[in-house]
Amino acid sequence: MESEKVLLPLKPRGLLQSENLYQYILETNVYPREPEPLRELREVTASHPRATMAISPDAGQLIALILKLLNPKKTLEVGVFTGYSLLLTALSIPEDGNITAIDINRSAYEIGLPVIRKAGVEHKIDFIESPALPVLDRLSKEIGNEGSFDFAFVDADKPNHWNYHERVMKLLKVGGVVVYDNTLWGGSVAMSEEDTEEGKKEGRQIIIEFNKLLAADPRVQISQAPVGDGITICRRIF
Ligand code: SAM
Numbered sequence: 501m502e503s504e505k506v507l508l509p510l511k512p513r514g515l516l517q518s519e520n521l522y523q524y525i526l527e528t529n530v531y532p533r534e535p536e537p538l539r540e541l542r543e544v545t546a547s548h549p550r551a552t553m554a555i556s557p558d559a560g561q562l563i564a565l566i567l568k569l570l571n572p573k574k575t576l577e578v579g580v581f582t583g584y585s586l587l588l589t590a591l592s593i594p595e596d597g598n599i600t601a602i603d604i605n606r607s608a609y610e611i612g613l614p615v616i617r618k619a620g621v622e623h624k625i626d627f628i629e630s631p632a633l634p635v636l637d638r639l640s641k642e643i644g645n646e647g648s649f650d651f652a653f654v655d656a657d658k659p660n661h662w663n664y665h666e667r668v669m670k671l672l673k674v675g676g677v678v679v680y681d682n683t684l685w686g687g688s689v690a691m692s693e694e695d696t697e698e699g700k701k702e703g704r705q706i707i708i709e710f711n712k713l714l715a716a717d718p719r720v721q722i723s724q725a726p727v728g729d730g731i732t733i734c735r736r737i738f
């Protein structure tokens with residue numbers, strides 16, 4: 501029955517029509533090709549009470565591919581948690597690449613840090629413990645930063661998604677790419693308010709509004725990819 505389907509939790513079936521199909525993708529294409537440090541980070545994150553905050557490995561695999569195509573040197577991450585997306589970025593960018601990684605709370609990052617160190621990529625990361633908005637504002641005021649970033653990944657507090665977008669548009673170079681996570685919000689964006697489970701209602705409204713604004717933003721070329729919880733890939737056009 502349709503109502504049963506929509507009430508199933510997002511994990512572990514992603515947004516696909518069946519859990520089996522999602523498992524098929526993970527087991528056939530994702531897990532066998534997942535770099536060992538990322539598998540380890542996923543394992544150390546699994547016991548965290550908020551483990552589902554980490555991006556899904558299938559979304560991570562697509563982001564890693566985009567990073568390899570872009571070969572970005574100057575990158576930004578907003579919302580680190582234990583560092584799955586951060587580590588995959590660090591593993592994918594060149595040896596002299598850099599990630600300015602911002603999170604309001606360092607404690608989860610500390611859990612992933614030993615794996616990041618073991619992978620030999622810590623030197624690429626500048627971790628800043630702070631609310632992200634003031635850091636992004638400070639970065640755009642610093643000489644040489646405006647229009648200079650090649651890539652950004654945004655996965656923090658969703659009410660600020662659009663505020664982050666406005667700042668990232670200043671920091672990103674023309675041709676640079678920003679990826680936003682959770683842009684399908686467990687599929688709830690296409691459900692009625694009443695069919696949406698209580699805990700998802702507020703986020704649903706925020707993401708619906710964000711998606712509308714993004715779709716109407718002439719500064720970016722966009723693609724909504726239904727991997728993980730939905731990611732939107734944006735390339736700055738001007
Ligand atoms: N990208 C991460 C990964 O792959 O594991 C998951 C990030 S998690 C969904 C969201 C993170 O955003 C949390 O670690 C939280 O501390 C952080 N956060 C929440 N509000 C924030 C804010 N105002 N500024 C910066 N970080 C914030």
Ligand code: CA
Nearest residue numbers: 553655681682
């Ligand atoms: Ca997320």
